[in-house]
Amino acid sequence: MRSVKPPCPRGAAIFLAAVTLWGCPKAPDPAPDVAQPDGAGADNGEAPTPTETSRPFPPPDGSTPIVDVRGSSLELNPDDNMLSAALWRDAVWEEKQTELLLAQLEPGDTFVDVGANLGYYTVLAAKKVGATGRVFAFEPDPESFALLKRNVARNGLDQVVLENKAAGATHGTLRLFLSTANRGDHRVYDPGGGRTSVEVEVVALDAYLAAAGGNVDFAKIDTRGAECAVLEGMKTTIATQPQLALSLAYYPRFVEAMGYTPSVCFGALADQGFKLEWIDDDAGTVASVETAALSPTQDGALLLRARGPS
DSSP states (O other), X not given: OOOOOOOOOOXXXXXXXXXXXXXXXXXXXXXOOOOOOOOOOOTTSOOXXXXXXXXXXXOTTOOOOEEEETTEEEEOOTTOTTHHHHHHHHSOSSHHHHHHHHHHXXXXXXXXXXXXXXXXXXXXXXXXXXXXXXXXXXXXXHHHHHHHHHHHHHTTOTTEEEESSEEOSSSEEEEEEOOSSOTTOOBSSXXXXXXXXXXXXXXXXXXXXXXXXXXXXXXXXXXXXXXXXHHHTTHHHHHHOTTOEEEEEEOHHHHHHTTOOHHHHHHHHHHTTOOEEEEETTTTEEEEOOGGGSOSSOOEEEEEOOOSOO
């Protein structure tokens, strides 16, 4: 990975954070930032067509697509050509990230899923933490939330708290711009292409988690560029809970579109004692990485292990 410093954001971002600690200065009249479902896709919001398989997706007979993933049953979205199509084909998503995330969790832990989509990580984490653990799953898109709710119910996971809300820097509302092809590519800024948008509620995790009580052991945040806004909204949780581990999607171009500088946002975590590790799902590897070495163009994911006991 090249040792280059990401450039400062270009132009005026549509949505900027309310505070400056994690990235760029406050813009006039910002709208609250928000998390979105996990997934991947091209800049135009349309996902690449998955590799063809002998088992076509969606099922040509119109039946509801359901797949077994590590002993859990997941209903898929027949209109989603990214996460759902990949699970139908491979019965796994982000295999290395999945392995690392589950390895960090123990029975009784608390897991927060920001951008839960149809519930892949929510369900797997809930099974790992067990009946004595807790899972808080946030999904702002109404369609994906309905699917998430069904998947939690079909697996009998009473320890999961579901929130049809986004997480961001501050409490409020904003418009979520929806992708029709890749249900993990909804965004809180308009990337063009005439997307339909819906108004969603946003919560700051510090206030939400304080009301819920107890510590948080792991938070997975995959928000199509709004990761820094989510981190801003949980800065007290991060500062006061050394047992907290994080898994963060890394979309530098989308982060800049939100008005943040990736090196500043993620560098703030390193300044608080986190060691950043780069997850390469294609190679199946994880390796330490310095903030200055993060690419300004390459997408990926970061693991930040716990700094110490609670």
